[in-house]
Each structure stands twice: as structure tokens, then as C-alpha cells.
Amino acid sequence: MADLKLTVDHSTDAERGAVDAVLTADDHAVVRVTERLVRGGMARRKARRHLLLPGLHALQAEVGWISPGGLNYLCDVLQVPPAEGYGVATFYDMFRTDDPGHTDSVHHVCIDTACHIAGAEQFAQQLEAEGKQVHRGPCLGQCERAPARFVQGRGEPDHVPADTSGQPAAPHRASVRRLLKRVGVVDPTSLASYREHGGYAALARAIDIGPDAMIDEIRAAGLTGRGGAAFPTAIKWRGVADEHGRSKHVIANADESEPGTFKDRVVMENDPFSVIEGLTLAGLTVGAEHGWIYIRGEYPLATRRLRHAIDEARSAGLLGGDVLGSGQAFDIELRRGAGAYICGEETALIESIEGFRGEPRNKPPFPSTHGLFGEPTAVNNPETLLSAMYIAEHGPDTFRLEGTEKSPGTRLFCLSGHVAAPGVYEVAMGTTLGDLIELAGGATGTTRAILMGGAAGTFVGADQLDMPLTHEDTRERGTTLGSGVVTLFDDSVDFMSLVLRIAEFFRGESCGQCVPCRVGVVRQHEVLVELRDSGAALRPERHELVDDIARAMADASICGLGHTAAGAVQSAIRLGLIGGTP
Amino acid sequence: MTTDWSSLDPALADTTVSVTIDGASVTVPAGDTILDACTAHGVDTPTICYAENLTPVNACRVCVVEVEGNRTLVPACSRPAEDGMEIQTDSERVRHSRKMVLEFLGTTNDLSEAPAINAMSERYDADITRYATDHARFDQDVKIDDDLYIRDYDKCVLCYKCVDACGEEAQFTFAIAMSGRGFDNRISTEFDVTLPDSACVYCGNCIGVCPTNALQFKTEFDLRRAGEWREDEQTVTRTVCSYCGVGCNLELHVQDNEIVKVTSPADHSVTHGHLCVKGRFGWKYVSAT
Numbered sequence: 001m002a003d004l005k006l007t008v009d010h011s012t013d014a015e016r017g018a019v020d021a022v023l024t025a026d027d028h029a030v031v032r033v034t035e036r037l038v039r040g041g042m043a044r045r046k047a048r049r050h051l052l053l054p055g056l057h058a059l060q061a062e063v064g065w066i067s068p069g070g071l072n073y074l075c076d077v078l079q080v081p082p083a084e085g086y087g088v089a090t091f092y093d094m095f096r097t098d099d100p101g102h103t104d105s106v107h108h109v110c111i112d113t114a115c116h117i118a119g120a121e122q123f124a125q126q127l128e129a130e131g132k133q134v135h136r137g138p139c140l141g142q143c144e145r146a147p148a149r150f151v152q153g154r155g156e157p158d159h160v161p162a163d164t165s166g167q168p169a170a171p172h173r174a175s176v177r178r179l180l181k182r183v184g185v186v187d188p189t190s191l192a193s194y195r196e197h198g199g200y201a202a203l204a205r206a207i208d209i210g211p212d213a214m215i216d217e218i219r220a221a222g223l224t225g226r227g228g229a230a231f232p233t234a235i236k237w238r239g240v241a242d243e244h245g246r247s248k249h250v251i252a253n254a255d256e257s258e259p260g261t262f263k264d265r266v267v268m269e270n271d272p273f274s275v276i277e278g279l280t281l282a283g284l285t286v287g288a289e290h291g292w293i294y295i296r297g298e299y300p301l302a303t304r305r306l307r308h309a310i311d312e313a314r315s316a317g318l319l320g321g322d323v324l325g326s327g328q329a330f331d332i333e334l335r336r337g338a339g340a341y342i343c344g345e346e347t348a349l350i351e352s353i354e355g356f357r358g359e360p361r362n363k364p365p366f367p368s369t370h371g372l373f374g375e376p377t378a379v380n381n382p383e384t385l386l387s388a389m390y391i392a393e394h395g396p397d398t399f400r401l402e403g404t405e406k407s408p409g410t411r412l413f414c415l416s417g418h419v420a421a422p423g424v425y426e427v428a429m430g431t432t433l434g435d436l437i438e439l440a441g442g443a444t445g446t447t448r449a450i451l452m453g454g455a456a457g458t459f460v461g462a463d464q465l466d467m468p469l470t471h472e473d474t475r476e477r478g479t480t481l482g483s484g485v486v487t488l489f490d491d492s493v494d495f496m497s498l499v500l501r502i503a504e505f506f507r508g509e510s511c512g513q514c515v516p517c518r519v520g521v522v523r524q525h526e527v528l529v530e531l532r533d534s535g536a537a538l539r540p541e542r543h544e545l546v547d548d549i550a551r552a553m554a555d556a557s558i559c560g561l562g563h564t565a566a567g568a569v570q571s572a573i574r575l576g577l578i579g580g581t582p
Numbered sequence: 583m584t585t586d587w588s589s590l591d592p593a594l595a596d597t598t599v600s601v602t603i604d605g606a607s608v609t610v611p612a613g614d615t616i617l618d619a620c621t622a623h624g625v626d627t628p629t630i631c632y633a634e635n636l637t638p639v640n641a642c643r644v645c646v647v648e649v650e651g652n653r654t655l656v657p658a659c660s661r662p663a664e665d666g667m668e669i670q671t672d673s674e675r676v677r678h679s680r681k682m683v684l685e686f687l688g689t690t691n692d693l694s695e696a697p698a699i700n701a702m703s704e705r706y707d708a709d710i711t712r713y714a715t716d717h718a719r720f721d722q723d724v725k726i727d728d729d730l731y732i733r734d735y736d737k738c739v740l741c742y743k744c745v746d747a748c749g750e751e752a753q754f755t756f757a758i759a760m761s762g763r764g765f766d767n768r769i770s771t772e773f774d775v776t777l778p779d780s781a782c783v784y785c786g787n788c789i790g791v792c793p794t795n796a797l798q799f800k801t802e803f804d805l806r807r808a809g810e811w812r813e814d815e816q817t818v819t820r821t822v823c824s825y826c827g828v829g830c831n832l833e834l835h836v837q838d839n840e841i842v843k844v845t846s847p848a849d850h851s852v853t854h855g856h857l858c859v860k861g862r863f864g865w866k867y868v869s870a871t
Contacts, residue, residue, distance in 0.1 A: 519687070
């Protein structure tokens with residue numbers, strides 16, 4: 001790499017202090033050891049690039065934006081080209097690269113699905129009337145207490161006002177309590193409490209039976225990923241485990257950003273040690289020494305609790321050089337996202353950790369062979385890790401006592417919208433949609449449509465209440481379980497406005513790397529704006545255009561965001577929620 | 583001529599893969615991409631972000647093909663051919679995605695100086711008139727920072743080629759990068775500072791790889807503005823750069839007995855199409871009086 005050329009702008013003491021507080025001397029890409037000895041070079045630079053995101057967070061929190069001088073200092077410390085540093089900073093919602101002109105905290109107000117129908121706009125206006133700096137943005141993962149707000153602090157820590165007004169709404173009921181068994185029961189800040197409630201029994205048994213037997217049990221249990229893609233966990237873990245003699249990673253993908261999803265937040269806030277144990281189990285099973293938790297930036301309480309849990313676990317020898325006396329090393333580093341839905345896509349997440357823009361990679365090769373830093377990596381959703389723990393502790397046969405043959409086990413569902421008791425519910429797979437809704441107290445109005453799987457999912461009509469919640473049944477009926485989102489909309493909802501917002505969400509969240517998605521989400525949104533403005537039914541040639549756009553995005557985009565960006569819109573048209581009678 | 587290193591790698595030597603392209607069996611060396619196989623078979627595959635002297639980024643998606651067993655279409659430029667692959671290059675599904683990509687670009691950018699892309703649009707019946715009349719476009723002002731080259735990002739299709747040529751693929755200068763997100767993505771220096779304030783060393787390798795003339799010599803830009811750019815009258819003369827002993831080959835584009843721009847052949851073993859500031863821009867002395 002050529003020597004960096006920095007602009008003439010200088011950093012302030014505050015900016016240097018903020019960066020120095022998170023990047024120690026050893027983190028610097030070039031270190032002057034003595035008058036004549038300097039440590040640096042390409043390998044050292046590359047090995048430190050992953051510290052860019054924490055550095056940007058530090059600058060943003062300290063001065064409210066990434067200034068040219070601040071970026072210069074950070075880029076100099078890490079030897080990252082400033083143009084690339086700027087490219088990364090401008091990729092994320094939580095960073096700004098222009099002077100905000102004020103020194104206040106920023107109140108992020110969610111305007112997506114559940115918040116959209118719960119008066120988010122009025123809420124935002126009310127906060128503005130109070131003189132607060134308001135940023136209207138995508139889902140904040142607090143759909144059970146819509147309209148949601150997250151405060152990006154300046155001079156105060158980032159926080160969610162609802163957290164300090166009492167414990168977040170806990171899951172209200174579970175027909176089967178496996179994954180949620182400790183939620184609301186255990187003290188989330190105490191390792192002792194966690195162990196009293198059965199903590200680390202799963203890991204102990206996994207160590208006892210060994211990695212191969214563990215993977216066999218997960219295969220026998222038929223566990224599939226709970227993040228949305230439903231990929232068989234055993235295949236993923238086997239793939240990484242088979243990469244012998246290489247440095248390997250496991251990542252907990254806690255970047256849940258799908259509108260309507262908040263299950264991982266509830267677990268991480270209330271039972272953080274379980275995520276640590278689950279990730280450790282994954283790491284020891286696939287033979288990885290490095291664990292990462294990538295958590296979305298809008299989850300300050302969960303971040304704090306996980307950090308605390310990691311420290312506690314390390315002090316107790318449950319992380320470190322010899323985990324639980326197994327003779328194996330494993331440790332966990334936590335990384336905060338900075339506001340980008342796309343970083344929930346596993347390869348975008350990997351790029352983000354590495355200090356690059358969250359642009360998905362083309363697959364193959366898959367992360368199981370070429371993942372983080374080009375090394376074998378297993379990326380799993382926290383709920384998947386908890387399910388794996390259940391299998392480790394109780395065995396595959398017990399796991400299969402709930403659920404169906406093709407969709408075994410239990411799942412967490414996130415209920416929000418026009419339902420009596422929004423929250424996270426754990427039910428056996430195969431429970432009908434109607435029974436799940438009844439568990440949450442039933443619909444509050446006359447249900448017109450239910451959004452399954454979030455913005456990336458599809459709407460179904462109220463005639464689908466008999467649908468068993470399994471992969472096979474949802475697929476057969478043209479919908480998806482996705483990340484477990486079930487958002488109810490009654491007949492008072494202005495669907496044109498709601499669907500327009502979903503289209504706008506994708507327009508705002510596409511990373512812009514590939515043409516079908518970058519332009520497709522914009523053209524799709526434009527057709528809907530035109531439709532709303534016309535006040536008429538969807539004309540046949542417009543219907544054809546929006547279908548053409550949908551097909552190209554689904555067929556030719558690089559990643560799942562583009563593949564699913566038209567699903568909700570298409571289903572809304574099919575059901576006659578928008579565009580007139582189909 | 584490029585060296586075929588595969589012959590030196592025992593793992594790759596003498597190994598081939600056989601695929602089916604539009605029903606015909608095609609055998610290519612292991613490691614070749616689907617695009618290579620299509621080219622070997624005589625199938626003309628449209629590409630925009632692909633360049634033979636850069637690692638494929640598969641961002642434009644105009645080269646997508648259908649591969650049996652794959653849920654979505656796959657980019658021919660970067661996907662290695664695997665034994666037994668059944669590939670469709672001209673199915674309705676393939677034609678549809680290619681057409682849509684071309685419509686998307688046609689409705690977003692100024693493609694008036696991208697004849698190759700316009701030919702593809704014609705081939706795939708891209709119709710940019712069917713979109714809302716006030717749809718979003720790039721609409722960027724031309725950036726003129728100096729007398730060497732201009733940046734007209736209204737023409738930019740975000741193919742990443744210039745970024746890669748400026749970075750690890752050729753120059754290792756890293757003066758430009760992708761910034762922003764989604765439709766607001768733009769190629770930019772840090773904080774959009776001008777090129778002289780950036781790390782740019784004026785090698786012009788970004789111009790060399792640009793597929794839409796978004797980056798062009800100031801000489802060409804001025805002639806086009808004056809209505810005096812006459813490409814069909816230009817001659818191209820291949821010569822060796824006169825500055826140092828490396829031996830870079832230059833292609834001098836000459837109009838009215840004046841050099842109007844300089845390129846380098848992408849398949850040249852010394853340059854792979856890339857030059858330095860002297861070879862690219864240091865030719866004014868030729869016509870000095």
C-alpha cells in the first residue's frame with residue numbers, strides 16, 4: 001500500500017482522545033519502537049482494519065459526527081486510506097459525515113410496520129415539538145412497545161428510554177418453555193444465577209460427547225437456522241469442522257434488523273449468558289478459537305449485558321485458554337453494528353466486522369470455507385445457538401418431541417401490531433397461526449392481513465389462521481416463517497401507506513452494490529408512489545412493470561435482500577391490499 | 583500475451599471440466615469461469631463491470647446465466663465452471679434479467695457515450711420509456727478539477743472498476759472508494775475533496791477501465807463540448823513509452839495530427855492496460871512548438 005495522503009484537516013484533542021480510548025498503542029498499524037525501529041507493514045495493517053468500526057463509533061459518540069480531522073486521525077492510526085474510511089462511514093445510518101450543528105443526542109424514531117400503525121409520525125412530531133433532534137428511520141427491534149425510540153447519546157450513553165421505565169415487556173406466555181426458560185427468571189447480570197438455573201450444563205455435555213457426536217445429534221434433531229434462511233445447522237457446522245488445521249471463527253449474528261423482529265433482543269437482555277454459552281458450544285464443536293457477537297447498534301441494553309456476561313464468563317474460566325477444563329481455547333469479542341439492515345446478511349456482516357462497507361459477497365465460496373478474514377466461519381442466529389444448546393442438554397429425541405417431522409423443535413415468534421399482548425412467544429413448530437395469535441390474547445380488531453417474516457416476508461390474509469407454522473406449510477402457502485415475525489393489521493390500516501413504507505424501507509436499506517437491487521428497489525417504490533398519487537387501481541402495464549422489477553430482483557441480485565425486496569409488495573397486490581381488487 | 587500459470591500448477595495441469603452450454607457440450611480448463619466457457623464456445627455474453635485485467639466484482643449482473651439446480655441466476659463472469667453444469671445463456675429468464683438491468687441503467691444514467699451498453703440494450707429490447715417520467719436519476723454535475731481528466735458521474739454505473747484499478751488491482755493509491763449507500767452510492771474521494779487534494783497520482787488507470795466515459799481525458803471532454811470529437815477519423819498508433827526502461831506500450835489516439843488521448847492494451851504483459859502519469863498524460867511535448 002502506498003503511503004497515506006491525508007487532507008489538511010486536523011483532529012481535535014477530543015477526537016484523538018476518543019480514538020485513543022478504544023484503540024490502544026498496540027492497535028496502531030505503525031508503531032515506533034525506538035529511534036530506528038518501526039513496526040508496520042501490510043500484514044499489520046490488514047490485521048487491524050477490523051478496528052475501524054469501533055473507531056468510527058468512538059468519534060461519532062464524542063463529537064456527534066465523523067469530521068475530516070477525526071477521520072484523518074483514525075485512518076492514520078489504522079493506516080486505512082481516507083477515501084475508504086469515508087466510504088465506510090457514509091455506509092451506516094448511525095454515522096454522519098457532515099457537521100450536525102448541534103450538540104444534542106439524536107432520537108431515532110422507528111417508522112416501520114408496527115410503529116407505522118402505532119402513531120410513529122405523531123410521536124416523532126411530539127419529540128420535535130419538545131425541541132429534540134429526531135431521526136425517522138427503520139425498525140429498532142422494539143415492536144412490542146411501538147412506537148419505538150432509541151437515543152443515540154451525545155454526552156450521555158446510547159439508551160432506549162423504555163428500558164429505564166421498567167423491564168422491557170417480557171414474553172407473555174409460552175406453550176413450551178425451552179428457549180425462554182430462563183427469561184424473566186434468571187438474573188441477567190449474574191453468572192451464579194445463570195448456573196443455578198442450569199447454565200453450562202449444555203456445554204459440559206457437548207464437551208463430554210465431543211464435536212463429532214454433537215454435530216451428529218444436531219443433524220438427528222433436524223435443527224435449521226432461526227435467522228430466516230432455515231439452513232440446516234449440522235451441514236454448516238460440519239463444513240467448518242472439516243476445515244482442519246486452520247484458524248476458524250464462529251459468529252453470533254445478533255444484528256436482527258428485520259422489521260417486526262425483536263426475539264434476540266429479549267433473549268440477550270434477559271438471558272445473556274445463554275448466548276455466550278451457545279456461541280462457546282458452537283466454537284468448541286467446529287474447532288474455532290475465535291467467537292464474535294455482532295449486535296445491532298440500536299441495542300444498548302443487550303450490548304451492556306452481553307459485555308458484562310463475557311467478562312464474567314472469562315473470569316470464571318468459561319472463556320479463555322481452557323474452557324471449562326476442556327483443554328480448548330475460545331474467547332469472544334463483541335462488535336456493534338452502526339445501523340445497516342444489510343449487515344444481517346452473513347457475508348455483509350463479515351465485511352462489516354473486517355472494517356469494510358457492509359456489501360454482501362457473492363457465494364460460493366461460502367463462509368464455511370472463506371469467512372471472516374478469509375477463514376472458515378460459522379454464522380448463527382442466537383435462537384439457533386439456544387436450540388443447539390437444548391439439543392446438547394437433552395438430546396435429539398427430546399428435541400423432536402415438539403414440532404413436526406420436517407420442522408422439529410420450538411420457535412420464537414415476535415407478535416406485534418393489532419394484537420392484544422405483543423411480545424415474544426415460544427411455541428412448538430406446527431402450532432397454527434390462529435393458536436399463536438390466541439396465545440398473545442387474540443387480535444384487537446378485525447384482522448385484514450398478517451405480515452409473516454417481516455418486510456422481507458409476505459402478507460397473508462385472515463383466512464390463513466389455520467396454517468401450521470412450519471417451513472413446509474408456510475412454503476406451500478407461498479409465505480415464510482422467516483425470522484419469526486407475525487405482525488397483525490386490522491381493517492383500519494391504510495395499506496397503501498404501509499406498503500409504501502415497506503418499499504421505502506428497501507430503498508433505504510439496499511447496499512447498492514448490484515444493479516438489480518440498487519435500482520430495482522427505487523423503481524418499485526416509484527411505481528407505488530405513482531399508484532398512491534393516482535388514487536386509482538393499478539393499471540395493467542404498471543402491474544406488469546412492478547412484476548418485471550420483482551422478478552429481476554429475485555433472480556439476479558447478489559444477496560437475500562434483493563431476492564426478497566418485492567415479496568411484501570407482491571403479496572399486498574395479490575391480496576388486494578393495494579392497487580384495487582385483484 | 584499473458585502467461586498461462588495454470589500449466590505450472592500441478593493441481594491444475596491437464597485438468598479440464600465439461601459443461602453444457604445451451605445444450606452443447608463444452609470442455610474448458612479447470613479454473614475457467616462460465617464466461618470463459620461461453621467465450622470458448624462462441625457465445626457472446628454481455629458484460630459491464632467485468633474487465634480482463636481486473637478481478638470480477640459481479641456487481642452489474644448483466645452477464646447472469648441460468649445454471650440447473652441454482653435457485654437464482656448466477657454471474658458468468660465470476661462463477662467457476664464446474665463439471666456437469668448445465669448452463670442456459672439465452673433462456674427467457676436470462677433475457678429478462680439482462681433486459682431489466684439494462685433498463686435500470688438506462689433510466690438512471692447518461693449512457694450517451696457508452697455505445698457497447700446501448701448495443702446490449704438493443705439486443706435485449708430494453709425499454710426505458712415505460713418508467714415514470716420523473717423517476718430518480720443520478721444527475722451529477724461534471725467534476726473538473728484539473729487539465730488532465732474530468733469525472734462525469736451522471737454517466738457512472740458504479741461498476742467498481744475505477745476503484746479497483748486505483749486500489750489493490752493496479753495502482754495501490756486508494757484515492758477513490760465507494761461512498762454512501764444504495765441509490766446514493768457514489769465514487770468519491772474522502773469528503774468529496776478534489777482530486778489534487780486527494781491521494782490521486784494521476785495515473786489515469788481509472789479512465790482506462792471506465793466503461794461509460796464517466797471518466798475521460800480533458801482533451802476528449804473539450805473536443806466533445808466543441809462538437810469536434812470525431813472518433814471515426816482517429817488513428818490509433820501503438821508505441822513504447824519514451825520515459826523509462828519498463829517498456830509500457832502506449833496506444834496514441836490521434837485526431838487532426840494531435841494526440842487526444844492515450845490508452846494501453848489490457849493484454850500487454852508489462853502494463854496489463856495500466857500506466858503511470860507520464861505515459862498517460864505526459865505527451866504534450868510531442869506537439870510542442
